[in-house]
Amino acid sequence: MNEGSAGRHPAGIPFFSCKAMKMEQKTSVRMNSIVKVYPNGVLANDRVSFVVREGEIHALVGENGAGKTTLMKILFGIEQPTQGTIEIYGNKVSIHSVAEAMQLGLGMVQQHFMLVPSMSVAENIVLGAEPVKRVQLDHREAVRLTKELCDRYRFNIDVNAKVADLSVGDKQKVEILKVLYREAKVIILDEPTAVLTPQETEELFKQLIVLKEHGHTVVFISHKLREVEAICDRITIMRKGRTVGVFSMSDMTIEKISRHMIGSDVSTHFEKKAASPGDVLLELADVSWFNEDRHVVVNNISFSLRSGEILSIVGVEGNGQRELVSMITGTLRPHTGSIRLRGKPLAGLSIDSIRRQSLAYIPQERMSVGVSLESTITENLSSVIYRDRENRRGILVNWKKLGARARDLVRDFTILTDSEKQKISMLSGGNIQKVVVAREFIGEPSVVVAEQPTRGVDVGAANLIHSRLVKLRDKGSGILLISSDLNEVMKISDSIIVMYDGEIAAYFPDIEGLTENELGFYMLGVKKQQEEEIRRCAYAKA
Amino acid sequence: MQRLRIWLTRHFDLVRLFAAVAIGVLFAVVIIYFVSNQPGHALARLFGGPLQSVRRFGNVIELMIPLTFAGLSISVMFSANQFNLGTEGAFYASGGVAAMAALGLGLPAGLSQLAAILAGSIVGGLICALCGFLKVKWGTNELVTSLMLNYVMYYLFKYILFNDPFKDARAGYVSTYKLPQEARLPQLIAGTRIHAGLIIMALAVLLVAVYMKKTSWGFSLKLTGENQTFAIYSGINVGMVILASQFAGGLLGGMGGSIQVLGMYERFQWVNLPGYGFDGVIVSILAKKNPLLVPVAAFFLAYLRIGSDIMSSSTDVTNELISIIQSIIILFVSAKVFLDAYRQKMVVKEVTSHE
Numbered sequence: 001m002n003e004g005s006a007g008r009h010p011a012g013i014p015f016f017s018c019k020a021m022k023m024e025q026k027t028s029v030r031m032n033s034i035v036k037v038y039p040n041g042v043l044a045n046d047r048v049s050f051v052v053r054e055g056e057i058h059a060l061v062g063e064n065g066a067g068k069t070t071l072m073k074i075l076f077g078i079e080q081p082t083q084g085t086i087e088i089y090g091n092k093v094s095i096h097s098v099a100e101a102m103q104l105g106l107g108m109v110q111q112h113f114m115l116v117p118s119m120s121v122a123e124n125i126v127l128g129a130e131p132v133k134r135v136q137l138d139h140r141e142a143v144r145l146t147k148e149l150c151d152r153y154r155f156n157i158d159v160n161a162k163v164a165d166l167s168v169g170d171k172q173k174v175e176i177l178k179v180l181y182r183e184a185k186v187i188i189l190d191e192p193t194a195v196l197t198p199q200e201t202e203e204l205f206k207q208l209i210v211l212k213e214h215g216h217t218v219v220f221i222s223h224k225l226r227e228v229e230a231i232c233d234r235i236t237i238m239r240k241g242r243t244v245g246v247f248s249m250s251d252m253t254i255e256k257i258s259r260h261m262i263g264s265d266v267s268t269h270f271e272k273k274a275a276s277p278g279d280v281l282l283e284l285a286d287v288s289w290f291n292e293d294r295h296v297v298v299n300n301i302s303f304s305l306r307s308g309e310i311l312s313i314v315g316v317e318g319n320g321q322r323e324l325v326s327m328i329t330g331t332l333r334p335h336t337g338s339i340r341l342r343g344k345p346l347a348g349l350s351i352d353s354i355r356r357q358s359l360a361y362i363p364q365e366r367m368s369v370g371v372s373l374e375s376t377i378t379e380n381l382s383s384v385i386y387r388d389r390e391n392r393r394g395i396l397v398n399w400k401k402l403g404a405r406a407r408d409l410v411r412d413f414t415i416l417t418d419s420e421k422q423k424i425s426m427l428s429g430g431n432i433q434k435v436v437v438a439r440e441f442i443g444e445p446s447v448v449v450a451e452q453p454t455r456g457v458d459v460g461a462a463n464l465i466h467s468r469l470v471k472l473r474d475k476g477s478g479i480l481l482i483s484s485d486l487n488e489v490m491k492i493s494d495s496i497i498v499m500y501d502g503e504i505a506a507y508f509p510d511i512e513g514l515t516e517n518e519l520g521f522y523m524l525g526v527k528k529q530q531e532e533e534i535r536r537c538a539y540a541k542a
Numbered sequence: 543m544q545r546l547r548i549w550l551t552r553h554f555d556l557v558r559l560f561a562a563v564a565i566g567v568l569f570a571v572v573i574i575y576f577v578s579n580q581p582g583h584a585l586a587r588l589f590g591g592p593l594q595s596v597r598r599f600g601n602v603i604e605l606m607i608p609l610t611f612a613g614l615s616i617s618v619m620f621s622a623n624q625f626n627l628g629t630e631g632a633f634y635a636s637g638g639v640a641a642m643a644a645l646g647l648g649l650p651a652g653l654s655q656l657a658a659i660l661a662g663s664i665v666g667g668l669i670c671a672l673c674g675f676l677k678v679k680w681g682t683n684e685l686v687t688s689l690m691l692n693y694v695m696y697y698l699f700k701y702i703l704f705n706d707p708f709k710d711a712r713a714g715y716v717s718t719y720k721l722p723q724e725a726r727l728p729q730l731i732a733g734t735r736i737h738a739g740l741i742i743m744a745l746a747v748l749l750v751a752v753y754m755k756k757t758s759w760g761f762s763l764k765l766t767g768e769n770q771t772f773a774i775y776s777g778i779n780v781g782m783v784i785l786a787s788q789f790a791g792g793l794l795g796g797m798g799g800s801i802q803v804l805g806m807y808e809r810f811q812w813v814n815l816p817g818y819g820f821d822g823v824i825v826s827i828l829a830k831k832n833p834l835l836v837p838v839a840a841f842f843l844a845y846l847r848i849g850s851d852i853m854s855s856s857t858d859v860t861n862e863l864i865s866i867i868q869s870i871i872i873l874f875v876s877a878k879v880f881l882d883a884y885r886q887k888m889v890v891k892e893v894t895s896h897e
Binding site: 039082355368373395397 | 764
């Protein structure tokens with residue numbers, strides 16, 4: 001290298017430092033020592049700093065309750081910081097509303113889509129900043145603008161299609177296009193891959209690279225470290241409301257990241273014995289359900305769950321899984337067919353009777369269905385058993401006994417709290433889910449319906465929940481796992497049913513050699529098994 | 543100081559309640575200074591009047607009894623997240639039923655009161671339960687049906703009571719015949735009209751507190767009120783809980799109505815809805831639906847009302863002032879973000895001091 005002589009800048013500044021200055025990219029977002037205290041006293045962000053360079057894909061990772069969501073809400077103007085400053089492209093700003101955040105060039109794609117299903121893609125994209133002709137929406141212009149946008153960023157989507165008819169992956173594209181239409185320079189994606197199939201995830205990643213090439217900055221919030229590793233340039237790791245550090249992705253491995261997130265090494269490897277399925281516990285025969293428009297949502301489904309196995313039902317959301325679960329847990333009545341729980345028909349049984357038939361249910365919506373946020377941890381842990389005679393003294397609830405039981409459960413499930421007498425709303429998401437799981441596992445139920453049991457839950461809590469499910473299986477319970485997290489499914493299932501369009505598209509009695517990609521084909525309806533193969537999942541009664 | 547601050551953070555609702563009451567009272571003082579020629583005198587009457595004699599303090603206790611029953615009634619029903627205002631109709635109807643029982647049954651003392659109060663309570667319970675039933679069965683809005691039902695009950699019982707065979711045409715005003723002395727509730731303290739209803743009230747408060755806080759039914763009611771989806775998911779028979787809670791609430795309202803008639807009146811002479819049912823909402827809000835605080839809130843409201851009566855009869859300030867105070871207090875108690883900035887500051891201090 002002849003840097004020494006030839007590399008001199010006319011002004012006398014050494015060449016390499018000039019190069020270094022060039023490397024020093026502009027920052028698009030700089031959040032300085034952000035503190036956020038919520039009204040209930042939760043310190044969600046404790047002097048957090050977060051710096052994103054222009055034109056990079058920056059990962060923000062951390063366990064649940066680490067404060068990522070709060071930090072992003074502050075950046076996007078939904079929450080106000082208690083202390084701290086924000087700079088956008090070097091200008092100090094305070095962001096009081098989402099509208100202000102958008103004006104500053106920020107855009108956020110939420111986990112839950114905010115689209116109008118009855119309108120077209122183009123209409124959804126321009127909504128809120130529509131091109132107008134006199135007082136009307138200029139339809140042609142809207143379509144033109146949207147098409148132009150799609151071409152520029154190489155999005156492959158029919159702009160005239162109705163959003164209701166789109167797949168989940170396409171809906172997400174619409175969300176991203178919406179943000180781009182508002183000319184956002186910084187795009188925040190909150191858990192974008194949670195609802196996507198592997199193929200859709202891959203497509204999303206290609207799209208993100210295109211955005212990056214156009215000079216956009218992407219903030220990628222995720223729990224899936226493998227995805228983070230695949231696409232991000234740098235990573236900020238948070239733990240317990242603080243920033244652990246900012247790293248360049250090239251220096252990191254998944255093991256290193258998870259060590260920083262949790263504070264100790266976790267084995268990504270999961271030990272479990274081979275299943276030894278026994279008697280049929282839950283049996284569905286020709287079950288169908290129609291919605292108000294007489295559209296078939298669950299179409300003639302038959303399968304059985306045996307003791308000592310974890311049977312997973314996978315599928316892109318909205319393919320009848322929700323309704324199927326509602327029928328098994330007693331909130332919906334099947335329109336045809338029958339469901340038997342341990343030999344007894346479910347028809348006409350109340351939810352209480354179904355629970356007394358030893359069926360436990362971990363619901364997907366833990367905040368609205370799984371707990372009562374106004375109540376204490378003890379009360380939430382007791383919500384099913386306080387009516388039992390052994391937990392009462394005459395007409396009075398034996399809170400002493402239930403309190404002691406709650407204390408044991410808090411310890412057993414390592415629920416992080418000062419006292420079981422605290423309101424459950426003071427806990428983080430992962431710990432709330434542990435409360436739900438702890439309650440449902442009381443009395444070792446013979447059938448457990450676990451619906452997205454670890455969605456949005458941190459790695460530590462997820463591992464605990466998985467190992468408890470397996471432990472219960474080993475004791476002879478049957479576990480029905482409904483999940484769209486294929487990692488989870490591959491990790492703990494013994495057999496898998498794939499649902500597509502209300503039907504069973506495939507049944508795998510053994511997951512040996514099965515890949516996530518293969519599952520993806522069945523989930524997307526590209527492949528479907530033969531009738532005989534599918535029929536194998538209905539076992540004759542032992 | 544540190545511990546006081548923590549205590550204040552934890553019991554912030556109490557702080558807010560006192561602040562609301564203080565603001566309401568302060569407002570009253572300001573208004574009195576504006577409108578009165580003798581503001582000092584008026585204020586002394588308003589706040590000191592009820593303490594001037596045993597009889598006047600007796601008036602406060604007398605008024606506190608129906609307000610407590612109404613407050614309990616509303617608290618039980620609102621705890622199940624059912625905004626049933628049938629207490630008003632239940633009060634009127636059950637007062638009428640109790641009068642009818644006292645006049646018509648001719649039972650001996652003791653038995654007569656028991657029968658009258660029981661009959662009144664059950665009628666009250668059925669009135670509120672009807673709204674609960676309509677809600678559970680057909681999803682009607684209990685607020686609407688209960689408000690309408692109040693008028694149905696009012697005109698129905700007014701018709702029955704102020705016609706043969708109950709109406710006393712020679713009374714000189716609209717009323718029933720005189721209730722027999724042995725059917726009325728005995729006086730408890732000489733020199734006042736405080737009656738045995740006070741003891742029943744105390745028992746009712748305790749019973750409701752045990753019901754709400756200790757029994758499994760009370761817990762079902764609490765969970766149903768807090769999160770109905772969760773209650774259904776937990777296997778609670780939510781329809782039954784709603785029905786039972788509305789019956790219990792109506793029962794308390796009916797008990798209050800019959801006790802009020804038997805304890806305070808020689809004849810049944812309510813020509814209008816008495817308004818206790820709606821006062822029950824104020825009491826319940828002030829007591830935060832806590833049955834043990836209901837008599838305290840009822841006492842406070844009764845004290846203000848009697849004070850205001852005394853003031854208006856002896857000074858130039860009118861009785862309407864009390865409505866202003868009430869409204870201001872309710873406004874501030876129910877305003878969710880009132881004093882939130884202050885609370886947030888305290889919370890921040892507490893959290894950061896743990897460092």
